[in-house]
Amino acid sequence: MIVGVVGAGTMGAGIAQLALQAGHEVLLNDLDEAAIARGRDRIASGLDRLVAKGRMDADEAGAALVERLRDAHGLDTLAAEADVVIEAALEDLDLKRTIFRALDSAAPASTLLATNTSALSVTEIASSTQRPERVVGLHFFNPAPVMALIEVVQGELTSAATMQAGLEFSGGLGKTAVTCRDAPGFIVNRVNRPFTLEALRMVDAGQATVESIDSAVEAAGYPMGPFRLMDLVGIDVNLAVARALHEAFDQAPRFRPSPRQEELVAAGRLGRKTGSGFYRYGADGPASGEANHPAGGRGPSGEPLAEADIVERIELAIINEAYRAIGEGVCSPEDADIALKLGAAHPHGPFERAGMLGLRTVVEALARLAASGEMDARERFTVAPALWGMATF
């Protein structure tokens, strides 16, 4: 199969590498010639790592780079040749619509057109083409060669055959694919939003510190606490997603970004990449572990929460958001569980966790939090209708 990749940055290079690993031919396009060269370098080092680990034969890696990876200097030539095109250019709706218009006019009717958007509407991107039924979201996670999940996103007009093609293509890359409707944040970026936002709310309310939350969450089996995670991903990147979801959900208070994130970003403290975020990082890279006050400090007012309460609050908010998502028909509970485990490295999916806790306990605990009088508690913790419908008393 010939796979066209538009955009040779972080995600495009990772996706191109995966396609080469799966034996496909790859056409790599970018506006910027230098970006294609950088993308090639990134792909080469990704394949080198696989060779070093004994997961790929050195000759095979060399052949993939020389014989199966080609630069594509125009969208029209790429679209004319490729069986599948994956767009991984910048997160900008107008730009993506322009790219899809160009792809649509040059590609044969059978070509599958996919976007790797994280937060834009697949339906709106697809509507720039004459073949919205042949357009799908393939949401890879970063780093694409490593992360096991792909969210296959169904735009309003995406056909069942196109969804099937997206699922098969994803499976052929060795990934686990889940299906979701075209709704803001798809599954992981939406359902996992409370992982960072509830943690920030607790710090903002003076109920816990950055360190106490990270250590409670890590002790509960999550590989990284919310603040260490934000520092790793980039506080600016996390904030951009939080802002996009807040807008997409009509500024619902539960999605409101924290002022603490806004302040850190304004101060240029973006996390590991700038050497300082919620924590400070030593010159050699690894975290020094020293929290950065006042960002890391607890506010003066709140009653400190116990470790178990910290984790419970985050998990309850995630479970509730997961019920909201299935109530809106975004995905199945099974796919939500898979998505959170593979896309966010949670030790259990939200529905599995709800089952462990018992739905009655979940509903009662959420109702208690909703009545706590804390800022926005009513909206944050109001029991999702789909959860009410399932819990028996």
Ligand SMILES: NC(=O)c1ccc[n+]([C@@H]2O[C@H](COP(=O)([O-])OP(=O)(O)OC[C@H]3O[C@@H](n4cnc5c(N)ncnc54)[C@H](O)[C@@H]3O)[C@@H](O)[C@H]2O)c1
């Ligand atoms: N980085 C992530 O964690 C992540 C995860 C999932 C999805 N995404 C999405 O993937 C897409 C790419 O993100 P990224 O992190 O790889 O960005 P990036 O900035 O690393 O790469 C984007 C590349 O697109 C190129 N580009 C810009 N306009 C173009 C055009 N008209 N035609 C061809 N190439 C063009 C740029 O030159 C750049 O090389 C975005 O939509 C993003 O939301 C990102």
